[in-house]
Amino acid sequence: MNRLNVYFQYCYGIKKIEKEFRFNDKNRTFAIYAPNGVMKTSFAKTFSDYANDRETKDLAFPDRETIRVIETDNEIKPSNVFVIEPYNEDYQSEKISTLLANKELKKEYEFIHEDIDKVKKELIKKLKQLSGLSGKKDDIEKTIEKIFGKNLLDFLLEKEETILNDKEKLFHDIQYKIIFNDKVIKFLKTKDFKKTIREYIEKYNELINESPYLKKNFSFYHAQNVQKQLTANNFFKAGHSVNLSDGDQKKEYSDGEELKKLLENEKKKVLDDEELQKKFDEINSKLTNKELREFRDYLLENREILTQLVNLKKFEKDIWLSYFIDQKDLCLELINKYKKGLKKIKELIERAKKEQTDWEEVVKIFNTRFSHLPFYLNIKNKEDVILKDEVPSIEFVFRDGEDEKFFKDKNELIRILSTGEKRALYILNIIFEVEARKREEKETLFIIDDIADSFDYKNKYAIIEYLKYMSEIDKFYMIILTHNFDFFRTIRSRGVVQYDQCLIAIKNSEEIRLEKAKYLNNxxxxxxxxxxxxxxxxxxxxxxxxxxxxxxxxxxxxxxxxxxxxxxxxxxxxxxxxxxxxxxxxxxxxxxxxxxxxxxxxxxxxxxxxxxxxxxxxxxxxxxxxxxxxxxxxxxxxxxxxxxxxxxxxxxxxxxxxxxxxxxxxxxxxxxxxxxxxxxxxxxxxxxxxxxxxxxxxxxxxxxxxxxxxxxxxxxxxxxxxxxxxxxx
Incomplete structure (x- = not known):
């Protein structure tokens, strides 16, 4: 880009401004000093509209005809314009995850995971059906990691023996989502409910122990599971039978349906007990809230799950283990494929950890240039960024000379930082954006609106040095706007911009002129x-x-x-x-x-x-x-x-x-x-x-x-x- 023509009329208070900026290989930066209220913010905002494909207008006089002309010798696209505001606490560069290194590592990783992901996708589909969870594709994996503290593959690897040998899938018919949602969990943790459920369980256990066939440690779930397993494996069709003892004598059952009927009758005797029913009605009466209605209806059909609600964490884990046992074949297939690729995956992860990445260089730039700040940055998940397309996880380490404290969340750190230190975090995101555009060799026109405004001198000089670095990058063109004359003089004296490309905005009643600067030296x-x-x-x-x-x-x-x-x-x-x-x-x-x-x-x-x-x-x-x-x-x-x-x-x-x-x-x-x-x-x-x-x-x-x-x-x-x-x- 050798030439930039700007013509604005009635753009956010700018009556008229017309200027041709001429760039060359040595001088690709202009600086404009604009006293307060002349044009600086309006100029930047107009370019921001162009970059974001928004309409520009005159806010005070919206009926006036706004003209916005931004032309270059080769047509400039909106994506090639980037406006840097003085400060924007919420700004986050969208290009952080594009600063990846060694693509060959990623390619190898994806090849190994191709077969694994195919089976994993099928398993997740089944788990969604069983649990009732839906929505984003990673809901299941996030849920498993939250419950068991491991990702899906590592969890399956750890539980391989249990999944292979355990025959009991007690709770595979229970829909996880109906019970384990925020509204229900909040209700189940109330003191009132805990007291009522405790009384219910005491009576329930008393009745179970009175049953000739059921006991506290052999409940309906266990008995029904045995019956289903025997029937599913053609135990009775093969001529086998089961002997049940009521304490005095044994009775032989050679028919699955007959055994099922017996167990249903025992269940009915317990659940229809007048005192137990009264306690269940007491629980049911507490579930009148509209948001709990689905859970109440589910309880009416599945009263036996009430006994499990006294220990929610255990029940949650038991439900998911039942799902995995129910999907044993898919789980074992996934485990086998993961085992085969695990050695190679570990090797790739180690290689990825040693990789020097562009975004790691950004953190180094920030830590070096802003070394006087009371915190520095670490990248925590380098291997996941390279191999899995994850966004880099930045860890903030706050130091006070004696101790260090680690913050994973930027917002937690912000609460203890000064205004200037918060602004430095904004600069970090700007550096990510700049480095990404540099890596992409993307021709970019930067409109920089008082980026060092309100910074102390140490931070200000760090920013000026970075602007100097930007000015030397091929395909980068800059127009730096400021109302601070000291900053204006400093970027000239430090070589960010040449003297003849320093301009001063002069405003009269008709227009704004950009003239060559004076007074840059004493x-x-x-x-x-x-x-x-x-x-x-x-x-x-x-x-x-x-x-x-x-x-x-x-x-x-x-x-x-x-x-x-x-x-x-x-x-x-x-x-x-x-x-x-x-x-x-x-x-x-x-x-x-x-x-x-x-x-x-x-x-x-x-x-x-x-x-x-x-x-x-x-x-x-x-x-x-x-x-x-x-x-x-x-x-x-x-x-x-x-x-x-x-x-x-x-x-x-x-x-x-x-x-x-x-x-x-x-x-x-x-x-x-x-x-x-x-x-x-x-x-x-x-x-x-x-x-x-x-x-x-x-x-x-x-x-x-x-x-x-x-x-x-x-x-x-x-x-x-x-x-x-x-x-x-």
Whole structure:
């Protein structure tokens, strides 16, 4: 991609923006500095709509015609655009599981599992029918792992002998889902039910023990199972018989149906007992809830299962073992196939554990770049990701210098992290997405919206280094948006973006323009010092020179105090000439060429004249214009207040006060508390201008965020203060 054309009109507050971005093999990154409220979020959101195939609109004025044009020399698909938000706690890269390694291992694993999976699929189908479970294909396997603590294949391997030799499938007719669902289990665990079932079982066991043929350890289930097994194996048809003893004498049964009838009668005697029936009715009466109705109906037909409900965990395991015994042939076939491939599977798993994967590299990148965080990451299931297409399981290890604690769930860790540390986890998912696109060699346009916003400096520099890494990846193109000028300067100085591809957003009433950036280096050293013939740059340099004198000498130095009288309206301000400024500049700045101008001119006159020029200058970032306007505004405000205040003693001592503007404003309010409009304007002066005037070479970014219009309007108001005063009096 060599060219990106953007034309947006009425897109989330952007009236109009048009720009052609030209990329080349060496420079595939642009950076845009946009003061708050200019276009940054709207620009990113419009690209996000394009990436997600959504409509873009103007939220405030939805009836306006929105135009969104995003064109490249080769048509860019939505999937080739990725927007990185400042922060999104819920974001999870969809590409985590695509960062796999050695495909040959996976192929071998799948080949071995082909036969195994075929039989396993058939067994799961039967288990679904028996249990009543349905839905996702892995419901059965998850249930087995939850109950027995092993996956299906390993569980079958462990229970092979039981499945092979056990003839009793006592509970294979019971539908697991009817009993073991959340609503029923919650009911069965209530104290009220536990008491009632205990009383029922005591009476039931008493009646069973009175039966001549049944006992506590040989219940209906055992007796019926024996009868069914004998009948199914043609025991009676072969001429065999069974002798049952009632304690006094034996009786011979040579017919399966006759034996079945006997057992049914014994069962009826027990269950029809008046006292037991009363206790069953008591249980039944508790099952009136609509959600428990299916369970109640099932109990009415299968009252004998009540005795099993006293130990739910055992009953649950017994039911599933009965299912496996019922499906003995399929289970044994699956076990045999699994055994044959097990040795090779174990070998593949060991090889997979040793594999270096791309997503493992992501974790390494994160742990290295964010090593100052109180946690680091591990990948727990490397072999399953490679062999089974599972999503990587990331383990978070929190450390406090003495101990470590392991968190499997990101949300558990988030509860104890600071805001900045939570944001770092978001960056982890961004890194996964980036690395996946790199691996796929997918041409991608990244729109990066203040990704380092609100991070501390350590995290911010870690992010900047990663952006530098991204800028060097073939097929990656980036537009980095920020409202933080310090970040803007830093990504340029660290080589993320070249100087001529740094842009500044300028907004007027009709459109937003993207112009080449200025002020990325110290403006006084690189520009103003050598262009003092421009009166704006000359005046804007005064606070810088004053700072230098303060740092290198002291704030009691005569030159420092004289320049202070240029920035505040003091008793000597009207007497200061450009010749004084020239002397101070030349004495304190080496290799400086002062302009050949009339040095007998008063500096205050030059300031006010230049401020008037700033009122009609073209809109832009205009750092020097803003400083000039701020100086002029404060001088005129103080000049006005000193002229209006009548307290001569106060005015006489004023030059010695610190915070002169505040002192003047307080005194003015005392004398003219009914001049509400004037006081409001003067308060705005005190609020806005100090930081702009006391600008220095280390921190001039905040003034860049301020629009020209606010200072121009305030300057006009200050110039009109006299008229306001007369009109209000």
């Amino acid at each position: 403006p006084f050293v690189r520009d103003w010092k050598n262009n003092l013939n421009d009166s704006k740059k000359l005046i804007a340099s005064i606070p810088f020179v004053r700072n230098i004198i303060e740092y290198t000498q002291s704030n009691k130095n005569d030159d420092y105090l004289l320049l202070t009288s240029v920035l505040h309206y003091k008793s000597n301000t009207e007497d200061i000439l450009l010749d004084d400024i020239k002397r101070i500049f030349e004495n304190n700045i080496q290799n400086l060429v002062f302009p050949d101008i009339d040095t007998n001119k008063k500096i205050i006159d030059l300031i006010f004249e230049t401020a008037d020029e700033c009122l009609v200058a073209e809109e832009g970032i205009n750092l020097e214009n803003k400083i000039v306007l701020s100086i002029a505004i404060r001088l005129k405000a103080e000049q006005f207040m000193k002229a209006e205040i009548t307290d001569e003693r106060f005015l006489k001592d004023l030059d010695n006060y610190k915070n002169q503007t505040c002192k003047l404003l307080k005194k003015y309010e005392e004398e003219y508390n009914d001049e509400k409009k004037n006081i409001e304007i003067l308060k705005r002066v005190n609020l806005i201008t100090p930081e702009n005037i006391h600008i220095n070479s280390f921190m001039y970014e905040p003034i860049l965020d301020m629009g020209d219009n606010e200072l121009r309007a305030l300057y006009q108001d200050i110039k009109n203060l006299k008229k306001l005063a007369y009109s209000n009096s």
